[in-house]
Amino acid sequence: xxxxxxxxxxxxxxxxxxxxxxxxxxxxxxxxxxxxxxxxxxxxxxxxxxxxxxxxxxxxxxxxxxxxxxxxxxxxxxxxxxxxxxxxxxxxxxxxxxxxxxxxxxxxxxxxxxxxxxxxxxxxxxxxxxxxxxxxxxxxxxxxxxxxxxxxxxxxxxxxxxxxxxxxxxxxxxxxxxxxxxxxxxxxxxxxxxxxxxxxxxxxxxxxxxxxxxxxxxxxxxxxxxxxxxxxxxxxxxxxxxxxxxxxxxxxxxxxxxxxxxxxxxxxxxxxxxxxxxxxxxxxxxxxxxxxxxxxxxxxxxxxxxxxxxxxxxxxxxxxxxxxxxxxxxxxxxxxxxxxxxxxxxxxxxxxxxxxxxxxxxxxxxxxxxxxxxxxxxxxxxx
Numbered sequence: 409x410x411x412x413x414x415x416x417x418x419x420x421x422x423x424x425x426x427x428x429x430x431x432x433x434x435x436x437x438x439x440x441x442x443x444x445x446x447x448x449x450x451x452x453x454x455x456x457x458x459x460x461x462x463x464x465x466x467x468x469x470x471x472x473x474x475x476x477x478x479x480x481x482x483x484x485x486x487x488x489x490x491x492x493x494x495x496x497x498x499x500x501x502x503x504x505x506x507x508x509x510x511x512x513x514x515x516x517x518x519x520x521x522x523x524x525x526x527x528x529x530x531x532x533x534x535x536x537x538x539x540x541x542x543x544x545x546x547x548x549x550x551x552x553x554x555x556x557x558x559x560x561x562x563x564x565x566x567x568x569x570x571x572x573x574x575x576x577x578x579x580x581x582x583x584x585x586x587x588x589x590x591x592x593x594x595x596x597x598x599x600x601x602x603x604x605x606x607x608x609x610x611x612x613x614x615x616x617x618x619x620x621x622x623x624x625x626x627x628x629x630x631x632x633x634x635x636x637x638x639x640x641x642x643x644x645x646x647x648x649x650x651x652x653x654x655x656x657x658x659x660x661x662x663x664x665x666x667x668x669x670x671x672x673x674x675x676x677x678x679x680x681x682x683x684x685x686x687x688x689x690x691x692x693x694x695x696x697x698x699x700x701x702x703x704x705x706x707x708x709x710x711x712x713x714x715x716x717x718x719x720x721x722x723x724x725x726x727x728x729x730x731x732x733x734x735x736x737x738x739x740x741x742x743x744x745x746x747x748x749x750x751x752x753x754x755x756x757x758x759x760x761x762x763x764x765x766x767x768x769x770x771x772x773x774x775x776x777x778x779x780x781x782x783x784x785x786x787x788x789x790x791x
Contacts, residue, residue: 422597423666425483430476430659441659444469444652465644469652473659474627477617480596480662481609481629488602489636490629491643492655496592496612497523498648499626503588503608504557506642507635510535512556517543519569520561521590522758544569544701549579560606561590563702565743566753566767568693568718570702573709577605586635592616593743597669598712607632608639616715616744618661619668623654668746668772672715675778676770680717682779686786690719715771716743718753721764721789727752729789730766736773736781743769748778 420428431440448463460466470492478490493499504527508514514531516524518540528538539555541547543564548571552558558580562571577587588608589601595616601609611617613625630636643649650658673696680694695706696713706713721727731739731750740749741756748771754763770778 420483421666425479426597426665427663429479429662430472430474432472441656442468442472444656446652464647464649467649467652467655469655469659470650473655476659476662477596477613477627478629480665481591481600482602482631485602485631487633488629488631489633490627491636491640492613492650492658493626493628493643494648494650495624496610496614496626498643498646499610499612499628500527500590502639502642502646502648503610503628504531504559505534506638507557507586508534508536509556511537513537513539513554514557514559515539515541515548515551515555515585516559517541517548517561517564519543519564519567519760520559521565522756525758542569543567543571546571546576548576552580552583552585555580555583555585557586557588559588559590560601563593563695563706563714563716565593565716566718566759566761566765568695568700568702568716570695570706570710572705573599573601573604573606577607581605593714593716594710594712595665595669595714595744597666598673598714599710602629602631604709607635613658614744615742616669616672617665618658619664619744619746620661621740621742621745621747623657625650625654625658669712669715671772672744672746672770673712675772675775676713676715676717678775679768679770679778679782682782683717683719686783688786688790690721693718715769717768717770719766719768720762721766724752724754724763726789727764727766730785733785733788734781735785736777737768743767745769746772748773 445468450460474490478488482488519542539551541551580587587606589606591609592611609629677696680697683692694717695702737748737750750768753765753767
């Protein structure tokens, strides 16, 4: 998919952008993507006026990755800044704790990532009022008045409900609130929250952005210089920085992002359709299914629908038998990897889901093989 640039001229498509994002200008005899820079300190005679002074503040490997993510989140837009972190939770925490003060109110999704209740407890310990409402139906609007920050997670994890980012951002700004969107499940190739009006796009790079399940990473992208300065200060204070090797691996992995997202999204739709057509009712959720409750809004703001499918088996024991019977799908947490995974989400607690609820992350295998494995496991586990 290609997008026009601000002047209306043709610009790069997602594949070209992903392959070339953040690369430095070519230098004869130098690698196209320089290797990781392992440095705690840098030569620094005289006044510290250069870009790299100390390893907790900046690193050349981060710089290239941050530039790359910014180009994906807000292509062609000037004044957008990206900061990378040691994990997705580090990135989430940096926005919440840098923007909120005692006495402020924040609106969180009541059906979001299962670590959000831990975040809520810490916010409340700091004297911050926390309000929650479900993602679906734009229900967060009902508790928005007087809030300093609205936190959106769409599609929600693990329920896959979707809210109207543009509508919520417009309403929040009219009431004086900042807006942050957790873009982990969609990735920048699925939706671009800043284009839809958000102040921050936040994500775990651990998942589909890097796609191989071999590193932890997070990032924050925003266009307001003052707000991002506070996020940067928080990163420095708490030292929530990625290692150079992780940052380099992440940048390397971006080159295949479009290929992975296209394949995994197509596979996820094939899986969702196969599960939907089963004789037993499984309560299948996938935003790309036309009959899904999220489809109408998702189709307006998402360019791709992601790799996560959810469904519910009648009991915990049936779900565990199903997972044990799978051959091509690993029983593992997280999502977005090239190898398919699934888990009974209720085993962690923190998610308001039935005991038999399955969150499946669809990988890049051949779709016919995945569907056959799922059908076989469902049949065998039913006995």
